[in-house]
Every structure is written in structure tokens, then in C-alpha cells.
Amino acid sequence: MSETFVLGIDAGGTHTDAVLLACSAAAGDAAQASLVASAKVRTRHDDLPRSVREVLEALGRAAPHCDFGRISRVTLGATLAVNALVQNRADRVGLAVSAGPGLDARRFTLGRHVCVVPGGLDHRGVEVSPLRTRVLHETAVAWQNEGVAAVACVGKFSPRNAAHEQAMAEAVRHAAPHLSVTEGHRLSGRLNFPRRLATAYFNAAVARLHGEFLDAVEAALAAAGICASVRLLKADGGAVPLELSRREPVQSILSGPAASVMGVLALCHESAAMRQGCSLLLDMGGTTTDMALFVDGSPVVDRDGMLLEGRRTLVRALATVSIGVGGDSLITVDADSGALRPVKVGPLRDGPAMAFGGTQPTLLDALNVLNFSAATAGSADAVAGDVPASASGIAALASRHGLSSHDFAQMAVDDALQQVADAAASLTEGVNARPIYTLAALKALREARPAQAWLVGGPAGCVARRLSQALGMPVQTPPHADVANAVGAALTLPTDALELYADTGRCVLTVPALDISERIGKSYGLNEARQRACDLLRQRLEAAGEKGARVEVTEADIFATLDDAGFGSRDIRVVCQVVPGLSAWIDQVR
Numbered sequence: 001m002s003e004t005f006v007l008g009i010d011a012g013g014t015h016t017d018a019v020l021l022a023c024s025a026a027a028g029d030a031a032q033a034s035l036v037a038s039a040k041v042r043t044r045h046d047d048l049p050r051s052v053r054e055v056l057e058a059l060g061r062a063a064p065h066c067d068f069g070r071i072s073r074v075t076l077g078a079t080l081a082v083n084a085l086v087q088n089r090a091d092r093v094g095l096a097v098s099a100g101p102g103l104d105a106r107r108f109t110l111g112r113h114v115c116v117v118p119g120g121l122d123h124r125g126v127e128v129s130p131l132r133t134r135v136l137h138e139t140a141v142a143w144q145n146e147g148v149a150a151v152a153c154v155g156k157f158s159p160r161n162a163a164h165e166q167a168m169a170e171a172v173r174h175a176a177p178h179l180s181v182t183e184g185h186r187l188s189g190r191l192n193f194p195r196r197l198a199t200a201y202f203n204a205a206v207a208r209l210h211g212e213f214l215d216a217v218e219a220a221l222a223a224a225g226i227c228a229s230v231r232l233l234k235a236d237g238g239a240v241p242l243e244l245s246r247r248e249p250v251q252s253i254l255s256g257p258a259a260s261v262m263g264v265l266a267l268c269h270e271s272a273a274m275r276q277g278c279s280l281l282l283d284m285g286g287t288t289t290d291m292a293l294f295v296d297g298s299p300v301v302d303r304d305g306m307l308l309e310g311r312r313t314l315v316r317a318l319a320t321v322s323i324g325v326g327g328d329s330l331i332t333v334d335a336d337s338g339a340l341r342p343v344k345v346g347p348l349r350d351g352p353a354m355a356f357g358g359t360q361p362t363l364l365d366a367l368n369v370l371n372f373s374a375a376t377a378g379s380a381d382a383v384a385g386d387v388p389a390s391a392s393g394i395a396a397l398a399s400r401h402g403l404s405s406h407d408f409a410q411m412a413v414d415d416a417l418q419q420v421a422d423a424a425a426s427l428t429e430g431v432n433a434r435p436i437y438t439l440a441a442l443k444a445l446r447e448a449r450p451a452q453a454w455l456v457g458g459p460a461g462c463v464a465r466r467l468s469q470a471l472g473m474p475v476q477t478p479p480h481a482d483v484a485n486a487v488g489a490a491l492t493l494p495t496d497a498l499e500l501y502a503d504t505g506r507c508v509l510t511v512p513a514l515d516i517s518e519r520i521g522k523s524y525g526l527n528e529a530r531q532r533a534c535d536l537l538r539q540r541l542e543a544a545g546e547k548g549a550r551v552e553v554t555e556a557d558i559f560a561t562l563d564d565a566g567f568g569s570r571d572i573r574v575v576c577q578v579v580p581g582l583s584a585w586i587d588q589v590r
Contacts, residue, residue: 007074008490010259011213013083014286014328016043017486018055020063023584031584033491037063038483048213052220074230075239077489079256080213081206083287086324086347090205091149096136098155098164100128108194110201113148115139117168124561125160133171144176150207152200154184156193180207187248188314189499189573198311203250210249214242231494233258235306235317237439237580238495250315254306257290257320261299263488264454267478269585273452280424280450284457286328287349289420291427292320295448298438300431316554321427325419327364327459328353331412333401343411354393355385361397363416365390366409367462373406382461417470439580456484491584496541497577500533505569511536526558526572533574550579
């Protein structure tokens with residue numbers, strides 16, 4: 001029997017959580033984990049290093065006899081990026097586009113700051129018109145003066161030839177050195193132009209926040225004497241080294257929702273309701289509510305790519321939805337609009353609920369008012385924090401609009417519950433609109449309709465009963481629901497991936513991540529490329545001491561091409577990765 005310690009940290013828009021788990025397994029047995037200690041502190045957006053230091057200090061106090069030097073692995077989850085997007089607080093992005101012949105590139109752009117740069121390549125990567133960057137040089141200077149913080153450079157056929165993207169990036173750096181730059185070809189080798197635009201745009205929008213968070217974590221871990229390897233969750237439930245995550249922050253925008261999925265999986269694996277049929281996950285934090293679906297105990301994968309603000313990307317992700325409804329979401333009144341629900345909750349958050357020292361009423365305050373009133377009638381609904389402070393804030397806002405505190409609180413809670421129910425229905429309909437894939441396998445189901453919901457997050461105890469009524473299904477809250485995301489982060493398996501390219505015209509196979517270049521024959525095919533990619537990834541994992549990992553092909557493309565002499569050839573691209581999963585299940589509390 002061997003025992004190792006793993007640390008999970010989840011940085012949310014409201015709280016930063018940490019858990020310390022002890023993992024053990026006898027030979028041939030499935031690994032089990034026990035919760036040694038947990039901690040929760042307020043996220044300080046103006047001082048992220050302090051937030052991480054404080055949660056580690058709190059964890060140390062909760063486990064005074066544990067030596068942090070024995071921690072073998074640290075895995076992070078974060079909702080900071082997705083929260084920033086939901087609340088429209090991400091960095092402003094300038095989009096530099098080179099499209100060449102074909103459809104007008106402006107049909108696919110995002111944001112208000114767009115520069116279409118003259119010049120282009122054809123589908124083989126051959127220049128058909130030279131790039132003229134003078135207009136981009138002038139535009140970048142204007143962007144910087146207007147408060148744009150980052151630029152995404154995307155060429156229509158840059159995976160075939162990155163020269164135009166690199167030239168645009170160089171022009172931006174020369175004209176406006178304070179702008180950070182994302183180059184689309186560095187994020188994916190796929191040719192889907194609209195999705196590559198969206199992928200690069202969102203990468204640029206969250207890059208600064210993402211980097212600041214990773215800097216804060218690394219500094220805090222070093223100060224605490226933790227020297228273990230550190231990884232960050234991706235949107236598909238895998239975990240990658242920080243070095244890779246820094247280069248591709250877009251991969252971890254939905255890190256927080258992925259952490260909650262993996263956390264519920266670890267906490268509820270013994271439940272028959274989880275292992276059979278379809279169930280809904282709801283993670284209600286202070287800023288957002290994240291949702292996902294499980295089928296037969298495995299999370300559903302979004303095969304169409306991560307969806308952000310209505311745009312598809314090239315990022316593989318679990319099928320999740322995030323809405324701006326959380327315990328700290330502000331309550332506002334739109335009395336003059338004639339709306340059916342004039343009292344609105346979210347999407348903005350401006351500090352904690354009044355129950356925890358805030359200055360404006362939030363959803364949690366409304367729940368406290370209703371639940372305290374219901375408690376006198378024998379209801380078991382929970383309240384949180386300073387209930388009189390909640391009641392005072394709700395009463396003051398209600399009186400300004402001629403409503404009683406109870407009616408006003410009820411209208412706020414009803415609006416929040418309706419938003420959650422609508423989003424859950426939308427997620428379900430979207431999943432059922434195409435073949436259902438999970439992390440485990442393709443599921444041959446006609447449809448998947450959740451009959452059970454799992455609720456985690458800080459306000460879970462305050463809202464579970466009401467949420468069950470709104471959804472029309474049982475809602476259960478598993479043990480340790482308030483730190484489920486940190487548990488999921490701690491137990492997520494490290495993953496790895498590689499891309500293989502084959503050009504039968506040049507008779508060359510390359511794997512950039514491994515610095516491999518091999519000769520191939522002109523008849524080399526897609527199946528051979530798939531097998532070679534998987535073999536190379538397994539070899540790399542075995543060299544690092546990871547044996548028996550499940551490897552899957554996530555992307556496989558083949559393109560017929562003609563060279564200048566008119567001879568046919570094939571361009572082949574294969575991406576494979578370790579199947580995301582858990583290293584252990586939660587068994588007991590020490």
C-alpha cells in the first residue's frame with residue numbers, strides 16, 4: 001500500500017478553494033482518496049497572489065501536521081476567465097485578419113476593433129497576393145490609444161503557411177509594443193476559418209488574466225515550500241503543464257466548469273443515479289452557474305468545439321453552459337420596461353452578498369429572506385451569513401419600488417431559477433441535436449433527458465429545494481459540495497497530446513512536439529498516421545513513467561492537393577491525446 005498527497009486549488013470569481021487529498025491503492029485495486037483538509041477564502045481580484053497565499057495558509061491551519069513537501073502533484077481549476085467573459089470584463093481585443101480571395105472576412109469577425117489586411121494565400125499556403133501591413137500599423141497605434149489590450153492575428157490559410165500571420169504579428173509589435181499578440185496558427189492546425197477567428201480572439205481576451213493567475217499560483221506555491229509539478233485543467237477535463245497552458249489560455253477558459261464536472265464524478269461515483277441514465281450537474285458559485293450532463297456516469301463531450309458567446313471555437317470541451325447567476329449576482333429592477341419579470345438577477349457581481357459584508361442586495365440575500373421566513377413554518381432550507389443584513393438590504397430596495405420584502409425576494413429568486421431552468425433545457429436540447437459522445441464512448445441513445453440533478457457550490461444548501469421544484473426533478477447535494485471544484489482539480493489525471501503532420505508530396509512526416517522528422521512513402525494513408533501518432537504518444541508517456549494510459553485520436557484530417565506540376569498528393573494531420581479521467585475516487589474523510 002502506497003500513499004501520496006495531491007493538492008487541488010480552484011480560483012473562482014468569488015472564492016478561492018483548496019483541498020488536500022491522500023491517495024492510496026493496493027496492487028490491482030482502484031485508487032481511493034480521502035479528504036485530509038479543505039479551505040475557502042475570498043478571491044481578491046486586485047491581489048491574486050494574496051488570495052492563493054491565504055488559502056494555502058488556511059489549508060495549513062486545517063492540517064497542521066501535514067508536510068506540504070510531501071505533495072506530489074498540484075492541479076488548478078479557475079473560473080476567472082469565463083466569469084470575465086460572462087460579465088463583459090475581459091480585455092478588449094483587436095482582430096487583424098488576412099483572408100485573400102473568397103468570402104468577405106468581416107462576415108466572421110468578432111468585436112468592434114477589426115482590421116482586414118490586404119493580401120492572402122491559397123488553400124495550399126501559396127501566396128496569391130502580397131501582404132500589405134501599412135494599414136495594420138496605423139490601426140494598431142489607434143487601438144492602443146483606445147484602450148485595446150490585446151490583438152489576435154488570423155490568416156485564412158495560416159495552418160498551411162504561417163508567414164502572413166507572423167508578418168501581421170510583427171507589424172503590431174513594432175507599432176504598438178504594449179499590446180499582447182496571439183497568432184492563430186499556434187492554437188490549432190485546423191482550417192475552419194470562422195472557428196479559428198473565434199479561438200484566437202478569446203485566447204487574446206483572457207491571456208493577461210490567465211497569466212496573472214498562473215504567476216500568482218507559482219509564487220504562492222514556492223513560498224509555501226511546495227515543489228510538486230503543477231498543471232491546469234482544460235475545458236475537456238484533462239490537465240496540462242503550466243508552460244503549455246500559458247501558450248494556449250483559451251484551452252482553459254472553461255477550466256472551472258470542467259473542475260466541477262470532475263469533482264461531482266469523484267464524489268458521486270458510487271451512486272446508482274450517477275452510473276445509470278442521464279443526470280444534470282449544476283455548480284452555483286458566487287458569480288455564475290455552470291451546467292453539464294452525465295450519461296451512464298460519464299460527462300458528455302461537445303464534439304462541435306467549445307461555445308463562447310454564441311461562437312464555436314476549435315477547443316475540445318465538455319458540453320457545458322455558464323450563465324451569470326450566482327449567490328453574489330446583483331438584483332436590479334427594470335420597472336419602466338414593461339417586462340414580465342422586472343426584477344432581474346445578474347449577470348453582474350459587485351462584491352459579496354450583504355450577508356457577508358457587501359453593500360448591495362444579491363441573490364443570496366433574497367434566498368436568506370425567503371428561507372428565514374420559511375424556517376418558521378418548518379422548512380429545512382438553509383440560510384447563510386448575516387440574515388438581518390440581508391433582510392435590511394432587500395427591504396430597502398423593495399420599498400423603493402413599492403413592494404414588500406417577501407414579494408421582492410420571491411421575484412428575484414423566481415427570475416434566477418427561471419434563468420437556470422432555461423439554460424438547462426437549452427443544454428439538453430443542444431446535446432440531443434447530434435450523436436451523443438461522452439469521455440467514455442459514443443453513446444447509442446436516441447436522446448438523453450436528465451432525471452436527476454447534482455448541485456454543488458457555496459449556495460447549494462440555500463437553493464436546492466427551490467431548484468428541484470423549478471427543474472421538476474430531484475436535486476441532490478453530495479458531501480463536500482462547497483469544495484467540489486477543488487476536489488475535481490486535485491484528482492484529474494495529467495494528460496498529454498501531440499500533433500502529427502504528413503505530406504505525401506514531399507514524403508515527409510513531422511511531429512513538432514517531439515522534434516521528429518521521418519521519411520514516408522507516397523502511398524502513406526490516414527490510418528497509418530493515426531496509428532503512428534498514438535504509438536509515439538504512448539512511448540513519450542512510458543518514458544515519463546506513465547504506463548497503460550488510454551490514448552484517443554481527437555482530430556484526423558486528410559486533404560488532396562496538387563503541386564505546381566499537376567501531380568496529386570495528400571496532406572494529413574492527426575491529433576491524439578490521453579483520455580481525460582480521474583486518478584482516484586473520494587472514499588472517506590479523515
